[in-house]
Amino acid sequence: MNQITMTGSRQAASPATHRSAAIALRTALANLPMIALGLLLGAAFLTGHLAATTAGLALAGLSLLVTVVVLVFARRQLRADPRSASFARLAAGLAIATLMMALASDALLLTAAWIVTGRLMAGLIGHVGEWSEARDAARRANISFAIGDLALVGAIVILSLGAGSSDIAAISAAVPAMVGPQLTLAAFLLVIAALARCALPPFSNWLMRSLAAPTPVSALMHAGFVNAGGFLLIRFAPALEAVITARSALFVAGIVAALVGSAIMLVRSDVKGALAASTVGQMGFMLLTVALGAYPAALWHMVAHGLFKAWLFLGSAGTICTAPTRAKSLPKPWPAIIALATLAAATTLIETQHADALLPVGLALTALLCALVVAMRAMPRGPVGLFVAVTPIVLIALNAAALAIMTGLQPSAAQPLVSPYAQVVLLSLFLAGWIWQQQVVSGEKALPRPLYARLIHAGSTIPA
Known part of the structure; x- marks a missing residue:
């Protein structure tokens, strides 16, 4: 009786053992490309x-x-x-x-x-x-x-x-x-x-x-x-x-x-x-x-x-x-103030002869100033409010420090493509477009319907 029971157990366990071995083999084969990349x-x-x-x-x-x-x-x-x-x-x-x-x-x-x-x-x-x-x-x-x-x-x-x-x-x-x-x-x-x-x-x-x-x-x-x-x-x-x-x-x-x-x-x-x-x-x-x-x-x-x-x-x-769409925009006159502050900073960069990356740095400053304004508007009272207010300022300082470190490690191109004053012109155009974008988000202006339809379907209707 015991021998029959043991034989039946071995027969029952055999398919499970085979399945486990097959899974282990498939896993090992699936891992081969990753292992090969590591060895390479x-x-x-x-x-x-x-x-x-x-x-x-x-x-x-x-x-x-x-x-x-x-x-x-x-x-x-x-x-x-x-x-x-x-x-x-x-x-x-x-x-x-x-x-x-x-x-x-x-x-x-x-x-x-x-x-x-x-x-x-x-x-x-x-x-x-x-x-x-x-x-x-x-x-x-x-x-x-x-x-x-x-x-x-x-x-x-x-x-x-x-x-x-x-x-x-x-x-x-x-x-x-x-x-x-x-x-x-x-x-x-x-x-x-x-x-x-x-x-x-x-x-x-x-x-x-x-x-x-x-x-x-x-x-x-x-x-x-x-x-x-x-x-x-x-x-x-x-x-x-x-x-x-x-x-x-x-x-x-x-x-x-x-x-x-x-x-x-x-x-x-x-x-x-x-x-x-x-x-x-x-x-x-x-x-x-x-x-x-x-x-x-x-x-x-x-x-x-x-x-x-x-x-x-x-x-x-x-x-x-x-939140309604309007809540995602900055109230007047903040967009104009931020744009003017950015252009003033750009002028300072030109005067100090650090204007190789004036356009991207100006756009980054605009984004950080926006974060600062948003934090100020949502600032509660007490220690939490102080933390909310200080965070964007810390981010601005960290970005400036990181950019300075990166500048010391990676040289720029020997010959800039666009002069600093041309970059100021481009920065002004981007800032004007951003102010218009704020007006669209706030509901003051609307996109033309054909353009809106084209944009909202981008990525699904454009052929590969």
Whole structure:
């Protein structure tokens, strides 16, 4: 009797054992790509193909910090998702590939890591595979990333052949001796690769469609992925600086993206949609800053925006806004006062000969002054009110200190693209547009209906 019982137990346990072994095997196989990326990163370090640069360390630090936070957040938010393990693997692989891209001293290694990050992000965007919206979003992302990848490969091939080496330092040193047309083509291809990765028009469609992905994926995009276009252009800054037409095209593209992103954000009522549109605008500002040659300001923008926007996305899942639209605007005459204060600060920068990054610094100051006004209006009495009032002032001081530190670590371009006075003119135009935006938000003015319809459907009706 005991023997029969034991035999039956072994037979019953056998299928369960087989299932456990099969699951373990599938898990091991699924982990192989991530393990391979880790081994490749280690091999690159041991063979001397990694180098610490200011831009690389900024991107690597941003990626590591945001990825760790997102993985901790996703453990709870995706605990009922059967694909949560797949998300964790893709997120970890994306972080490893981003580290490799950020620290690579060889252009071919950087390009390979760039391509891998694109494929991993497309996989994350299509996380909910049975949902047609997610599949379509992943398809659009793959198309945009493929265009950017091909542009980067073309640029790196041209630069490597011209320098006789794929080492980034050697390429930078050889740029002055390169032939004009080939260098021009390489610079424009680098700009295209950056536009595709930063989701600037005409590539912004993939970012607006990526809202079909879970919230942790949206936050993870800012962990060095969507910001990587600025890093790429700073890493190959000598090639960009040598071709003034490429810098000018980047400058115009940044202005267009800033305007388009801000306009879409103005009409989107969904939180994630507004945040995604804001990213398009912010990436426009970042690349505009790169085009101006203010690399320290662009790097600090990359880090600060990545951290802040990832935090906003992680909090968007529990956000419910019941305030009327008018409550989101500043009352008169605050917009005009802030604009005048910004222009006065810009004049001071010109007088003190610190106006290389006048436009982006002026826009950042405008945002911080807005935060200060909002804090003052919502300030309660007592210690809490004091804390609310002091916070924006502390933020202004921290941003100024961080920008000063970044300026000491990362030099700007030798030749600025636009004179300080031209930047004042552009800053005045942006401030005028911002004041008009405040009037629209407050209900004083309204967008034309065709424009409103076009903006509110941006990202869903524009063909890939």
